[in-house]
Amino acid sequence: MKVLTVAGTRPNIIQEMLINRLFKQRGITEVLFHSGQHYDYEMSRKFFEEFGLPDPDYHLSVSSGLPCRQIAEIVTGTEKIILKEKPTVTLVHGDVNSTLAVALASAKLQVPVAHIEAGLRTPFFYNPEEINRKLTDHLSELLFPHIREAYDALMKENFSPENVFLVGDVVKDTLLWVLRRYHITPTLGDYCLATVHRYENVESLERMTEIVDAFLESGERIIFPVHPLTE
Template sequence: MTAPLTVLSVVGTRPNFIKEFVIDRACREAGIRKVLVHTGQHYDYKMSRLFFEELSLPQPDYVCNLIKGTHATETAAMLVFLEDVLKQERPDVTLVYGDVNSTVAGALASAKLGIPVAHVEAGLRCNIRNNPEEINRRIADTLASFNFAHIPSAYASLEKEGFPKDSIFLTGDVHKDAVDSIRSEYNIQTSDNGAVLVTLHRAENTDSHKRLGSIVKALLEAGRPIRFPLHPRTRNALEEGGLLKPLTIASHITLLEPLGYISFLRELASCSLLLSDSGGARREAYLLGKKVVSLIELPWVPEMIESGWEIIAGADPERIRAAVGNFPEPRTRPDIFGDGKAGEKIVSILCERFGRV
């Protein structure tokens, strides 16, 4: 009797958990043996365990007790930890997600041991070579035997860069699978309460007092109701910079605790507009028919800008205010992110390649 395919998934951050939610379901339906490894990159209750509980994800089989440090020290610790796990489990393939440090650690540790790597959300490019996520993406793509692109432009990048045809696949975005599934299961309906939803967590914004101050200035002068769930990093940066109190006393701004995924989708589904520096949240907004103002100068999904659903404002308060005050109405909303069956396609490809159809 043929042994079941063993897939080891490496997760470490909120976007990883959402992708794993989709892949885990598809693997279970296909009878695949799953091993789940948490690198500890975001291992605290509100930002990690809450997502596991809400999404009914199985508890990780392995958790790295990661000591917070620099990119180098954290990635090195993950590599040592993952090497031991991989030697013990010897999976048929390692799945890595997105573009965080956990992604590159999982890909490199596996490749060094001769274990095939599958990269979900491959091919995304901002073409800023010193961008941390760009570095992680390019390394993971290069090491992967299976590169699963989520949007047409990502697939085109892999083609242009000369990746073998039999190693690249346009599957659609597992975020669409997740949004579709959660909306159906929890009956999340879209509406427009007139409020602007804000998410802010990227180091480029939180670690720069100038950028953070400019964004806060724009929020204070927005003239519209604002709902702002605070990422722990963001709250700390606002407090340290003396910027939290003005937001707290502003009558049009409601500060919220960090939200789980389902609660966040409810907020997003009922807002009028999203201001965010999160790649995942911007995609989820598009999927829910919400316009997006990007608070980072990185167009993760060019198709969203081209279709008129996203405006890049960065930390420029005038551009933020202009977009919030007068966002042109998009004419159409193309199906950029596929048909909602990306997870099934990814698992089907792996089963076929490893002879476990």
């Protein structure tokens, strides 16, 4: 078996770490490629190094851009890789643009798609991730929801139970691995951890001002690692 896996963003890389190790243990060939969607070092290369992941076999380097243009570039690049590698199945993670692009290219070339973190749903139809995850689910032959709510959502949309597997959260698995690896004992802290990176927030000075004002008014000690997009 040969699996073609895309890891285009930081969450994808985190999700991929343990899966890559399991593939090696079971003698499954994995072709790993990076779409370049997250091109900042701190959000991409650093995670490959810290998690001991192999260098990607392919790197598309599409970088940032308008979403349709970015998706089109990844589809075109993925098509070339699939035609060369002839994978048995394509593995995609999450709900980013890379996820949808690789699923679309695979389906067009009649390569089965396996979707990790399938089935998440929100009531916001035009949310970019909502569009990506819905379309990816419907392009996939194997769906791996990580929580019961996601599994139930797929059942409500009439996906075949034979193709849906409730497997748990690979991000949580990675977190537990890190805690064991570095002998970290979680304790209740006296602070809040905040992250702000959604496009509709960081591209609006008014919204960012409201968010920062809310931090200040909360009276809490807040640790705020700033996302590159937020900078």
